[in-house]
Amino acid sequence: MKSSILFPALLTTLALGVSACGDDSAKVPAAPPRPPLTPEQVTLAMAALPAPYDQADYENGRRVFARCRACHTVTEGGPNMTGPNLWGLFGRPAGRHEGYTYSKALQEADFAWDGDRLDHWLANPRTFLPGNKMNFPGVPDDQDRRDVIAWLKVETSPRQGAYP
Numbered sequence: 781m782k783s784s785i786l787f788p789a790l791l792t793t794l795a796l797g798v799s800a801c802g803d804d805s806a807k808v809p810a811a812p813p814r815p816p817l818t819p820e821q822v823t824l825a826m827a828a829l830p831a832p833y834d835q836a837d838y839e840n841g842r843r844v845f846a847r848c849r850a851c852h853t854v855t856e857g858g859p860n861m862t863g864p865n866l867w868g869l870f871g872r873p874a875g876r877h878e879g880y881t882y883s884k885a886l887q888e889a890d891f892a893w894d895g896d897r898l899d900h901w902l903a904n905p906r907t908f909l910p911g912n913k914m915n916f917p918g919v920p921d922d923q924d925r926r927d928v929i930a931w932l933k934v935e936t937s938p939r940q941g942a943y944p
């Protein structure tokens with residue numbers, strides 16, 4: 781008696797569940813936040829970087845990035861804010877992150893970001909690309925720049941190999 785009422789109700793619930801899943805698949809889900817690296821993973825990740833970044837101080841890099849956080853996110857699928865999201869920065873052509881409106885100076889820049897270019901950009905954003913709209917005085921200390929670039933190399937890339 782009872783099961784003849786419950787069974788159709790169960791089928792309806794299942795069907796609703798399936799169709800709700802189908803709707804969700806249209807959206808691209810944001811990547812889940814990554815757990816912080818363990819100290820062992822930090823050591824491995826830093827050692828894998830090219831010189832001089834393999835000598836950098838990851839913790840100091842994280843602290844220096846506090847100066848950038850008001851305007852930039854670094855996670856995969858993270859939002860653009862005043863400045864563009866920086867996921868996948870290294871090797872990415874300057875001024876091309878999707879959904880962000882760059883200044884003409886950055887739109888017309890004809891290079892891909894690497895450690896060297898980022899070092900010049902962060903030493904003095906105004907003179908590196910005149911007319912850009914990053915309203916930031918720069919990071920004057922050489923060591924701070926090395927550290928924040930190393931931190932960015934680790935945090936804006938997929939974790940693979942020795943430190944998944």
Ligand code: HEC
Pocket residue numbers: 844845847848849850851852862863864866869873874875876877881882883884885886893898902911912913914915916919928
């Ligand atoms: C006050 C906000 C602000 C701060 C603070 C800031 N930025 Fe930016 N950043 C911007 C804006 C705005 C742009 C886009 C510039 C343009 O289009 O001319 C930008 C662009 C960039 C780009 C170029 C990205 C691309 O896709 O080509 C990099 C790299 C970058 N910032 C790194 C940093 C780092 C690292 C720091 C901290 C040391 C920092 N920024 C601090 C606002 C900021």
